[in-house]
Amino acid sequence: MALTDSPAESGDIADSESKIVVDSLSKRYEVRGESVTALDDVSFEVADGEFLCIVGPSGCGKTTLFRTIAGLESPSEGSVYVDDERVTEPGIDRGMVFQNYALFPWRTVRGNIRFGLDRPTCECPDCEQRVQELVDLVGLSGFEDAYPKELSGGMKQRVGIARALAVDPDVLLMDEPFGSLDPNTRDTLHGELLDIWRATNKTILFVTHEVEEAVTLADRILVMAADPGRVDDVVDVSLDRPRQRTDIEFVEYVSDIRERLGQ
Amino acid sequence: MSLGTATDGDDETSALDLFDDSSPLRLGRGAVGLIAFLVVWWAGAQVTTPSYLLPGPIASATAFVDLFTESTPVAVPLVGNVAIPVGLFKLGQSLLHYIPGLLLGATGGIALGVTMGWSGQIDDYLTPVVRILRPIPPLAWVVFAILWFGIHHTGAAFIVFVGAFWINFYGAYSGVEGVSTDYTEVASSLGVETDWQMIRLVMLPAAAPSVLTAFRTSIGRCWMIVVGAELFGAPGVGYEIINASNNLAVDTSVAYMLVISLVYVGMDVSFRTFERRVLAWR
Numbered sequence: 001m002a003l004t005d006s007p008a009e010s011g012d013i014a015d016s017e018s019k020i021v022v023d024s025l026s027k028r029y030e031v032r033g034e035s036v037t038a039l040d041d042v043s044f045e046v047a048d049g050e051f052l053c054i055v056g057p058s059g060c061g062k063t064t065l066f067r068t069i070a071g072l073e074s075p076s077e078g079s080v081y082v083d084d085e086r087v088t089e090p091g092i093d094r095g096m097v098f099q100n101y102a103l104f105p106w107r108t109v110r111g112n113i114r115f116g117l118d119r120p121t122c123e124c125p126d127c128e129q130r131v132q133e134l135v136d137l138v139g140l141s142g143f144e145d146a147y148p149k150e151l152s153g154g155m156k157q158r159v160g161i162a163r164a165l166a167v168d169p170d171v172l173l174m175d176e177p178f179g180s181l182d183p184n185t186r187d188t189l190h191g192e193l194l195d196i197w198r199a200t201n202k203t204i205l206f207v208t209h210e211v212e213e214a215v216t217l218a219d220r221i222l223v224m225a226a227d228p229g230r231v232d233d234v235v236d237v238s239l240d241r242p243r244q245r246t247d248i249e250f251v252e253y254v255s256d257i258r259e260r261l262g263q
Numbered sequence: 264m265s266l267g268t269a270t271d272g273d274d275e276t277s278a279l280d281l282f283d284d285s286s287p288l289r290l291g292r293g294a295v296g297l298i299a300f301l302v303v304w305w306a307g308a309q310v311t312t313p314s315y316l317l318p319g320p321i322a323s324a325t326a327f328v329d330l331f332t333e334s335t336p337v338a339v340p341l342v343g344n345v346a347i348p349v350g351l352f353k354l355g356q357s358l359l360h361y362i363p364g365l366l367l368g369a370t371g372g373i374a375l376g377v378t379m380g381w382s383g384q385i386d387d388y389l390t391p392v393v394r395i396l397r398p399i400p401p402l403a404w405v406v407f408a409i410l411w412f413g414i415h416h417t418g419a420a421f422i423v424f425v426g427a428f429w430i431n432f433y434g435a436y437s438g439v440e441g442v443s444t445d446y447t448e449v450a451s452s453l454g455v456e457t458d459w460q461m462i463r464l465v466m467l468p469a470a471a472p473s474v475l476t477a478f479r480t481s482i483g484r485c486w487m488i489v490v491g492a493e494l495f496g497a498p499g500v501g502y503e504i505i506n507a508s509n510n511l512a513v514d515t516s517v518a519y520m521l522v523i524s525l526v527y528v529g530m531d532v533s534f535r536t537f538e539r540r541v542l543a544w545r
Contacts, residue, residue, distance in 0.1 A: 104469075
């Protein structure tokens with residue numbers, strides 16, 4: 001551990017080499033006077049540059065976990081650290097990609113990607129060129145001036161990814177990003193996402209309920225269980241990429257995890 | 264299809280879509296309807312006695328033409344007396360309270376609506392006050408318009424202001440309240456930190472359809488209020504409607520009614536064109 005300076009505020013700095021540290025995280029909601037436990041004592045770490053998938057049945061708290069890491073919700077107990085700093089609010093170190101794209105409909109493709117570059121918090125010497133590089137990266141050349149309503153689902157999510165990448169976050173948080181897409185488009189985007197991941201060295205945290213999708217993408221898979229939401233197992237996926245869904249080993253990973261999930 | 268049905272189906276408070284769907288069939292039917300209306304009006308006027316109870320279309324059209332051919336001397340500062348067509352002069356008087364009232368009311372209403380839609384705390388404080396004040400018909404404020412400003416341009420503008428204020432307030436308020444949290448969440452992950460940035464970059468553009476629809480509604484509503492205010496004596500087109508009928512020149516009243524109709528249609532069509540351009544992303 002290379003932490004020589006003493007932390008300014010004790011407890012605010014986790015001493016770790018991991019990119020993301022989730023430490024004893026619990027989340028309880030009050031629903032009509034009754035306490036519901038969405039997350040119960042969840043702990044795990046994500047290494048720098050790792051591709052981690054989170055799978056679990058509905059109600060296992062994976063979206064709550066995602067939103068807490070994003071800084072959109074505060075934990076009842078425990079903490080999330082990114083780069084040893086406690087997460088308290090959203091920030092440009094964590095890009096977000098949503099299932100419903102959440103593109104700004106009043107902005108063109110270019111305008112959406114550019115959104116994060118217009119803040120004073122971000123300095124880029126040549127924003128135009130950066131936007132164009134991102135447009136090319138996600139394969140949307142020729143659609144720069146199109147509005148979201150004119151795009152297919154797959155194209156929208158490409159914009160969503162490029163927009164998140166624009167401010168060059170270290171971490172990409174993706175909440176079922178391909179959940180609304182047809183299988184062919186999804187396969188294409190899996191390949192593209194892995195290419196982008198390799199090209200940019202981002203740490204990716206990818207929430208999904210599709211086991212096959214998780215095995216296709218992840219270095220490691222966090223398997224969650226419901227009632228209360230907790231980590232059930234962590235699976236290392238030691239398969240070379242690109243992965244074939246018909247491979248014996250691939251199928252074994254999938255059936256093992258499905259068994260865990262009780263599917 | 265009835266006249267009031269919007270054919271593009273994308274907005275609720277549309278004026279008549281006479282200019283949008285211009286298929287020959289629709290235009291033809293419109294012409295038939297218009298001619299039938301004129302014939303019924305003409306026939307009705309023929310059989311009505313005394314004739315001033317219902318001036319016919321020809322008398323009204325003549326009075327309308329007179330409004331723009333007969334001039335009245337108007338004292339213009341630095342220039343002296345200038346001859347201006349009566350109709351234009353009266354319309355100008357109405358616009359002198361209509362436009363400031365509309366613009367100030369819309370600005371104030373949008374500002375308050377955005378503020379309350381954005382800040383839950385301010386919303387908590389002001390909602391009861393808004394609940395009490397908003398239902399009061401703008402013309403009910405005529406008492407204070409007279410007491411505070413006198414029933415001239417300023418007083419009439421005040422009443423128009425009240426009308427425009429609440430329509431635009433509600434459009435902005437509901438527009439901002441209805442903005443999906445997805446947008447604000449994404450924006451905050453992309454570096455938007457201050458309230459003002461969030462309002463400018465996310466809330467206003469996302470709420471624009473609702474804000475613009477409300478403004479367009481207020482364009483029409485404020486003409487009603489203008490006429491109402493002028494019935495109490497403020498100068499302008501509405502006042503002339505009453506004034507002419509008091510002199511039994513009811514055809515001139517009809518001509519002024521027509522002036523209001525044409526001005527409103529012109530403003531509405533222009534604004535819709537503008538709106539469509541601004542909201543091309545929808």
